[in-house]
Amino acid sequence: MKKILQLAAAWLLVLGAQSAQADLKVLACEPEWGALVKELAGDKASVYVATTGLQDPHHIEARPSLVAAARNTQLLVCTGAELEIGWLPVLIRQSGNTAIQPGRPGNFEAAAFVRKLEVPARLDRGDGDVHAAGNPHIQTDPRNIALVAEPLARRLAELDPANASVYQARSADFLARWKAAIQRWDKEAAPLRGVPVVVQHKAFPYLQQWLGMVEVAVLEPKPGVEPTSAHLSAVLAGLQAKPAKMILRAAYNDGRGAEWLADRTKLPVVVLPFTVGGNEQAKDLFSLFDDTVQRLLKGLR
Amino acid sequence: MNRSIPFSATLLALAMASPSLWAADSAQLQQLQQEIAAMRKDYETQLKALEARLKQAEASLASQAAPASQTAVAQAAPPAAPTDALATSTSSSGAASRTTGKGFNPDIALVLSGTYSSFSKDPTQYRIPGFLTGGEIGPGVQGFSLGESELTFSATVDPWFYGSMSVALAADNSASVEEAFIQTTSLPAGIGLKAGRFLASVGYQNDKHAHTWDFINAPLAYQVFLGGALAQDGLQLKAVLPTDQFIELGGGIGAAGEYPSGTGNRKKPGTGTLFAHTGGDVGASNSWRAGASMVWAKAYDRPFEDIDSAGNPVNSVFTGNSRLAILDGVWKWSPNGNSTRTSLTLQGEYFRRIESGSLVYDESGQALADSFRSAQSGWYAQAVYKFLPDWRVGLRYDRLDIGNVNASSNTANLYLPAYSPNRTTLMVDWSPSEFSRVRLQLAQDRARYGLTDNQIMIQYQMSLGSHGAHSF
Numbered sequence: 001m002k003k004i005l006q007l008a009a010a011w012l013l014v015l016g017a018q019s020a021q022a023d024l025k026v027l028a029c030e031p032e033w034g035a036l037v038k039e040l041a042g043d044k045a046s047v048y049v050a051t052t053g054l055q056d057p058h059h060i061e062a063r064p065s066l067v068a069a070a071r072n073t074q075l076l077v078c079t080g081a082e083l084e085i086g087w088l089p090v091l092i093r094q095s096g097n098t099a100i101q102p103g104r105p106g107n108f109e110a111a112a113f114v115r116k117l118e119v120p121a122r123l124d125r126g127d128g129d130v131h132a133a134g135n136p137h138i139q140t141d142p143r144n145i146a147l148v149a150e151p152l153a154r155r156l157a158e159l160d161p162a163n164a165s166v167y168q169a170r171s172a173d174f175l176a177r178w179k180a181a182i183q184r185w186d187k188e189a190a191p192l193r194g195v196p197v198v199v200q201h202k203a204f205p206y207l208q209q210w211l212g213m214v215e216v217a218v219l220e221p222k223p224g225v226e227p228t229s230a231h232l233s234a235v236l237a238g239l240q241a242k243p244a245k246m247i248l249r250a251a252y253n254d255g256r257g258a259e260w261l262a263d264r265t266k267l268p269v270v271v272l273p274f275t276v277g278g279n280e281q282a283k284d285l286f287s288l289f290d291d292t293v294q295r296l297l298k299g300l301r
Numbered sequence: 302m303n304r305s306i307p308f309s310a311t312l313l314a315l316a317m318a319s320p321s322l323w324a325a326d327s328a329q330l331q332q333l334q335q336e337i338a339a340m341r342k343d344y345e346t347q348l349k350a351l352e353a354r355l356k357q358a359e360a361s362l363a364s365q366a367a368p369a370s371q372t373a374v375a376q377a378a379p380p381a382a383p384t385d386a387l388a389t390s391t392s393s394s395g396a397a398s399r400t401t402g403k404g405f406n407p408d409i410a411l412v413l414s415g416t417y418s419s420f421s422k423d424p425t426q427y428r429i430p431g432f433l434t435g436g437e438i439g440p441g442v443q444g445f446s447l448g449e450s451e452l453t454f455s456a457t458v459d460p461w462f463y464g465s466m467s468v469a470l471a472a473d474n475s476a477s478v479e480e481a482f483i484q485t486t487s488l489p490a491g492i493g494l495k496a497g498r499f500l501a502s503v504g505y506q507n508d509k510h511a512h513t514w515d516f517i518n519a520p521l522a523y524q525v526f527l528g529g530a531l532a533q534d535g536l537q538l539k540a541v542l543p544t545d546q547f548i549e550l551g552g553g554i555g556a557a558g559e560y561p562s563g564t565g566n567r568k569k570p571g572t573g574t575l576f577a578h579t580g581g582d583v584g585a586s587n588s589w590r591a592g593a594s595m596v597w598a599k600a601y602d603r604p605f606e607d608i609d610s611a612g613n614p615v616n617s618v619f620t621g622n623s624r625l626a627i628l629d630g631v632w633k634w635s636p637n638g639n640s641t642r643t644s645l646t647l648q649g650e651y652f653r654r655i656e657s658g659s660l661v662y663d664e665s666g667q668a669l670a671d672s673f674r675s676a677q678s679g680w681y682a683q684a685v686y687k688f689l690p691d692w693r694v695g696l697r698y699d700r701l702d703i704g705n706v707n708a709s710s711n712t713a714n715l716y717l718p719a720y721s722p723n724r725t726t727l728m729v730d731w732s733p734s735e736f737s738r739v740r741l742q743l744a745q746d747r748a749r750y751g752l753t754d755n756q757i758m759i760q761y762q763m764s765l766g767s768h769g770a771h772s773f
Contacts, residue, residue, distance in 0.1 A: 055638050059639075061638075061773055065582045068581075071491050085768045093463065094772065096488070098486065098488070125736060125765075224734065225734060
C-alpha cells in the first residue's frame with residue numbers, strides 16, 4: 001500500500017511538472033490550423049499536427065500516437081462541421097483528457113466561425129457523404145482563415161493568459177499581413193473570375209466563391225464515392241454542352257479519374273495543395289495560397 | 302409599433318395632402334400639428350429604443366461566438382472582402398452552427414447484418430476437442446441468419462458522463478445486451494472509469510464489436526478461451542499516461558456469470574483483468590499497437606459439454622481458477638498514411654491459459670470428481686489488404702495447442718486426441734461506401750479431429766443512423 005501511495009505521489013509530481021512547462025500544447029487536426037496556431041503563437045505553443053496534406057481528413061485512423069497526443073494536449077484545433085466525425089470522437093474519448101471534451105475551452109472548432117456553404121436541405125445517406133453542418137473544407141478561402149484567426153487568438157489567450165499580449169500582438173500583425181496578401185491574391189487571381197471548372201470532390205466551394213470560379217461538374221458521383229466509369233462518361237458528355245477550363249483535385253485525391261477525363265478532353269489537371277504540406281511549395285499559409293493561385297493561373301494558360 | 306407606423310404615416314400624408322385642412326380652423330390645425338409633432342417624437346424614441354435593442358442583440362450574439370471580447374467583432378470582420386456577404390457573417394453563424402445536429406436525443410446506430418452459411422459438416426456437432434469450452438463456439442448456423450445485427454444508443458450524459466448501450470442479435474436469433482455502460486469524461490490524469498456491462502479492453506479484438514471485425518467469425522482462440530469475447534458486468538479503470546509514446550494501463554473486475562467464470566457464486570467477483578497497451582508511428586505510412594493482458598476467472602460449477610468414447614455427449618462441470626495471458630499486436634501500413642485506396646493490416650494474438658481446480662465428469666450421471674489442471678495455448682495471425690478503394694482481401698490462420706491436461710482419474714474419460722485444431726480462412730469484401738459492406742468468406746476448419754469442414758459464408762453489413770467512429 002505504501003509503495004502504491006509513493007508511486008501515486010511520484011505520478012502527481014510528474015503531472016505537476018508537466019503543467020508548469022512553458023509551452024501551450026496544441027493538437028491541430030489539419031495542417032492549416034497547425035500553421036495558423038504557429039502564426040498566432042510563435043514559440044509560445046508547441047503544435048502537433050494530426051494529419052498531413054497527403055491524407056484524406058475524412059478518413060484517418062485513431063492511431064495510438066494520436067491518442068497520446070490528444071491525452072497531452074491543452075487545446076484541440078479542428079475544422080469541425082463533422083469533417084473529423086469518423087475518428088475524432090473516439091480519439092477524444094480514448095484520450096481521457098477532460099480539457100478537450102466538446103464544449104470545453106480546449107476544444108476549438110474553426111468551422112463555427114465561418115458561414116458554411118452547401119448546407120444540405122435534406123439529410124439522406126443516399127446523397128453520399130454529406131455533412132449536416134455544410135461543406136467543411138473552409139480553409140480554401142483565405143478570408144475564412146482571417147475569420148478563424150481572431151477567435152483562435154482569443155482562445156489561446158484564454159487558455160494561456162500569461163502570454164495573452166503576445167497572442168494579441170501576433171494576431172494583429174498576422175491579420176495585417178494576411179489582409180495585404182489577400183489584396184495581392186485578389187489582384188493576381190482576377191483572370192480566374194467566371195472560369196468554369198470540373199472538380200474531383202466537392203472540396204472547393206469556398207475557393208470557387210472567393211475567386212468567382214464556376215463548378216460545372218464533379219467527378220465523384222456522390223460526395224465521398226469514388227468516380228465510376230459510368231459517371232465519368234456522363235461528365236464527359238456533359239462537358240460538350242458546358243465546357244470547362246480545367247480539372248481541380250486536392251493533393252490527397254487519387255488521380256486516376258481526373259487523368260482519365262483529362263486524356264479525353266485535353267483539359268489540364270490542376271492538383272491543388274489543399275492545405276499546408278499538400279505539396280513542396282505550400283510550406284505555410286502564405287505560400288499555400290501563393291501556390292494555389294499560381295497553379296490555377298497556370299491551368300488557365 | 303408595427304401597427305403605429307402605417308397609422309401615423311397615413312395621418313402625416315393626410316395632413317400634407319389636403320389643402321382644405323389648411324384653410325380650415327387654425328386652432329384645429331395647430332392641434333393637429335402638435336399631435337403630429339408628439340407622434341413624431343414618440344416615433345423617434347421608439348425607433349431609438351429599437352436601435353438600441355438591435356445593438357444589444359448583436360453584441361450578445363457576438364459575445365456568444367466570442368466570449369472573450371465584444372469589441373473584437375469589428376476586427377474579426379475580414380480584412381479585405383471585396384465582394385462578399387460571406388465574410389461579414391462571422392458572429393451570426395458562430396454559436397448557432399456549432400452543434401452536430403442531434404438535439405438532445407442519443408445517437409442511434411443500427412447495424413443490419415445478415416449471413417448465408419453453408420458448412421460441409423453439421424455445425425450442431427461442432428466441438429473443439431481437449432478444451433473446456435463455453436460461450437459462443439462454432440461457425441454459426443446453416444443457411445440464412447441475422448447474426449450480429451446490432452442497435453446502439455449512445456450520448457454524452459452531462460459534463461461528467463458518457464453512456465452507451467448495444468443490443469445484438471445472435472446467429473441463433475436470440476437478442477442480448479452486448480454492452481450497456483457509462484463512462485466518465487471528467488476525471489483528471491487521463492483516467493476513464495467504465496461501469497455497467499462492457500467488452501473488456503483485453504487483447505486487441507476483444508473490445509471491438511463484431512461488425513468491425515475483418516472476418517465474419519471470431520478467431521478460434523477467442524472462442525475457446527473467452528467464449529467469443531469477454532464481457533464483464535462490473536467496473537473498468539483505464540488511464541493513458543502523459544507520455545509522448547502512447548501507453549495505456551487498465552484493469553477491471555466483473556461479476557461471476559459468463560464464461561470463463563461460472564454461475565455458482567455471485568457474491569465475489571468472477572473475473573478480473575489487467576492490461577497494458579502501447580503503440581506509435583513509424584514514419585507517416587506505418588502505425589502499430591501492441592499489448593499484454595491478463596484475465597483471471599473464478600469458475601464455480603462452470604459447465605461444458607464433452608463426448609465419451611462412444612461419441613455420446615456428456616455434461617461435466619469445472620470449479621477452480623483460470624488464468625489467461627494474451628499478447629497482441631497490430632501493424633497498419635498505407636502509403637503516406639492515406640488508407641482510402643491502399644492499406645495493409647497485420648494482426649495477431651497469442652493466448653496461454655492455465656486452469657486448476659476440480660472436475661466433475663458426467664455430473665448428472667456417474668459424477669466422477671477429481672482434481673484437474675491444464676496448460677493450453679492458441680494463436681491466430683491475419684493480414685487484410687485493401688487493393689482498391691472498395692475492395693479488400695484477407696487471410697487468417699488459427700491454431701490451438703491442447704497442451705497438458707491432467708484430470709487425474711478422469712484423464713482417461715476426457716476426449717484428448719493428440720491433435721492441434723486449426724483453421725484457414727480467406728475473405729474478400731466490397732464496401733461501396735463506409736456504411737455498407739458485402740463479404741465472401743471461405744474457410745477450411747480443422748478444429749474437429751479427423752474432420753475437415755469446408756465453410757462458405759456470404760454476409761452483408763449495413764450501418765444506418767449516426768456515424769460511428771472506429772478505434773484503431
